[in-house]
Amino acid sequence: MQEYTQKVTLEHLRIVLWTVLGSSVLVSLLTSVAMMNTTLKKIEVYNHRTELAHQHELEYQRKILLGNNGKPSPMAAKVSGLTPSELRKAESAAKTPSKPPNSKSEPESSVPPKSPTGFGSSTPSEKKGASSSFSSSGSSPSSPPTSPWSSTIHSSPPSSASSSSTATDLSPYKPPPGETKEHRFPKVIIVGVSKCGTRALLDYLALHPNVIAANKEINFFTNVSMYNKGPEVYKNSMPLSYSDQLTVEKSPDYFECEMCPERIIAIDRTIKLLLILCNPVDRLVSQYMQLKEKNDQSGTHMAGFEEWSVDPMTNTVRKNVASIRTGMYDQYMTNWFRFFHQDKVHVIDGATFIKDPVGEMRKVETFLEIKHYLTSEDIYYNATKGFHCMYSRIAKKSHCLGPTKGRPHIKVLPGVYQTLQTYYNPHNARLKSYFNYQMSWV
Ligand SMILES: Nc1ncnc2c1ncn2[C@@H]1O[C@H](COP(=O)(O)OS(=O)(=O)O)[C@@H](OP(=O)(O)O)[C@H]1O
Numbered sequence: 001m002q003e004y005t006q007k008v009t010l011e012h013l014r015i016v017l018w019t020v021l022g023s024s025v026l027v028s029l030l031t032s033v034a035m036m037n038t039t040l041k042k043i044e045v046y047n048h049r050t051e052l053a054h055q056h057e058l059e060y061q062r063k064i065l066l067g068n069n070g071k072p073s074p075m076a077a078k079v080s081g082l083t084p085s086e087l088r089k090a091e092s093a094a095k096t097p098s099k100p101p102n103s104k105s106e107p108e109s110s111v112p113p114k115s116p117t118g119f120g121s122s123t124p125s126e127k128k129g130a131s132s133s134f135s136s137s138g139s140s141p142s143s144p145p146t147s148p149w150s151s152t153i154h155s156s157p158p159s160s161a162s163s164s165s166t167a168t169d170l171s172p173y174k175p176p177p178g179e180t181k182e183h184r185f186p187k188v189i190i191v192g193v194s195k196c197g198t199r200a201l202l203d204y205l206a207l208h209p210n211v212i213a214a215n216k217e218i219n220f221f222t223n224v225s226m227y228n229k230g231p232e233v234y235k236n237s238m239p240l241s242y243s244d245q246l247t248v249e250k251s252p253d254y255f256e257c258e259m260c261p262e263r264i265i266a267i268d269r270t271i272k273l274l275l276i277l278c279n280p281v282d283r284l285v286s287q288y289m290q291l292k293e294k295n296d297q298s299g300t301h302m303a304g305f306e307e308w309s310v311d312p313m314t315n316t317v318r319k320n321v322a323s324i325r326t327g328m329y330d331q332y333m334t335n336w337f338r339f340f341h342q343d344k345v346h347v348i349d350g351a352t353f354i355k356d357p358v359g360e361m362r363k364v365e366t367f368l369e370i371k372h373y374l375t376s377e378d379i380y381y382n383a384t385k386g387f388h389c390m391y392s393r394i395a396k397k398s399h400c401l402g403p404t405k406g407r408p409h410i411k412v413l414p415g416v417y418q419t420l421q422t423y424y425n426p427h428n429a430r431l432k433s434y435f436n437y438q439m440s441w442v
Pocket residue numbers: 125126193194195196197198199200252285286287289353354387388389401404405406407408
């Protein structure tokens with residue numbers, strides 16, 4: 001009997017042991033499967049990201065080597081260090097059907113029309129006196145009572161509208177029914193270049209009923225303390241808008257900021273960029289005029305432009321002057337195109353923009369997929385100002401940029417101008433050979 005009891009106890013023990021062992025094996029099996037699943041998912045995400053980065057890099061390399069027309073340039077051969085046969089290979093790869101540079105890879109729905117917006121005012125980089133100013137060209141009951149527009153420059157807009165295209169749509173904006181305005185992230189950012197017409201571009205855009213423009217330069221992505229507070233701060237710095245409105249901000253300081261492209265794309269990968277480029281020597285003169293004015297106001301002496309920009313002893317460009325580096329556009333653009341496909345970036349020729357703003361704004365409207373609205377009624381030449389001014393058809397007011405925009409420039413000694421021009425020449429040449437942008441001033 002005792003032997004029997006011992007046998008049963010042993011048998012029970014064995015069963016218990018096997019059960020414990022079995023369940024722990026089962027538990028560890030299940031845990032392993034779960035861990036494997038997580039790892040597989042991680043690998044999948046990683047592969048997807050790597051693939052995207054790889055595609056992006058390939059596309060970038062293709063552009064660097066071949067330009068958008070798919071033809072290898074002499075510059076491409078130099079910078080790439082590739083043999084002729086390697087370049088030919090890259091060329092034939094580029095000929096295989098791929099997206100044309102300005103094709104819309106991700107069509108976005110066209111933004112319906114909306115209400116008028118405020119116009120730009122003074123900004124950190126524009127400093128005092130740079131604010132836009134409006135003058136009433138006719139009293140209208142529809143003029144907003146809280147208009148920020150003051151009358152410093154009187155200029156009369158053309159009496160009749162002359163639409164540059166029959167496709168121009170002047171229909172009034174109706175907000176989506178039942179909606180209230182909210183702060184929204186921008187869909188468009190003017191990222192530079194400072195002193196090339198960024199304010200005029202923003203103010204012209206603000207005339208469009210489909211656009212809401214942030215008056216101030218927000219500089220969210222370059223302001224560390226603001227950036228560290230998170231994206232909600234950025235959103236809340238934007239003007240109120242309806243869901244079908246296109247919010248635009250301009251902060252030309254972004255152009256030279258290495259982290260900005262990555263930071264911007266992390267907020268919204270569908271965001272579009274506007275970049276206005278002008279002759280870097282003229283840009284430098286414009287920047288100098290601004291600095292000189294500031295120094296004069298504070299009683300600080302500033303060297304003449306020639307001495308400030310070129311060392312008279314060696315006749316070499318002062319490369320360490322930050323404003324001189326700004327004009328090396330190709331270097332900064334290389335960084336932007338590491339993160340942004342060229343479809344998402346519209347580059348404007350600053351010189352053409354001054355001469356024919358209506359024509360350039362039409363291209364901007366097409367790029368932003370908003371209706372063709374702006375005509376020479378909205379943007380017209382003002383002989384007193386020597387630049388184009390604006391007329392808001394909705395507010396029935398005209399507006400020129402303030403006195404710090406369109407300042408008279410000093411006459412630069414031809415030799416110094418030439419030294420600077422020669423310095424920038426290779427950088428200017430790369431705008432075409434690397435990125436396929438033909439500027440009128442190159
Ligand atoms: N319509 C109109 N009115 C006045 N000025 C105009 C206009 N369109 C383009 N421009 C050119 O814009 C230059 C100023 O550039 P930005 O607005 O980018 O300057 S800033 O970076 O915001 O300070 C400004 O430079 P300056 O002439 O040196 O003042 C102009 O060349």
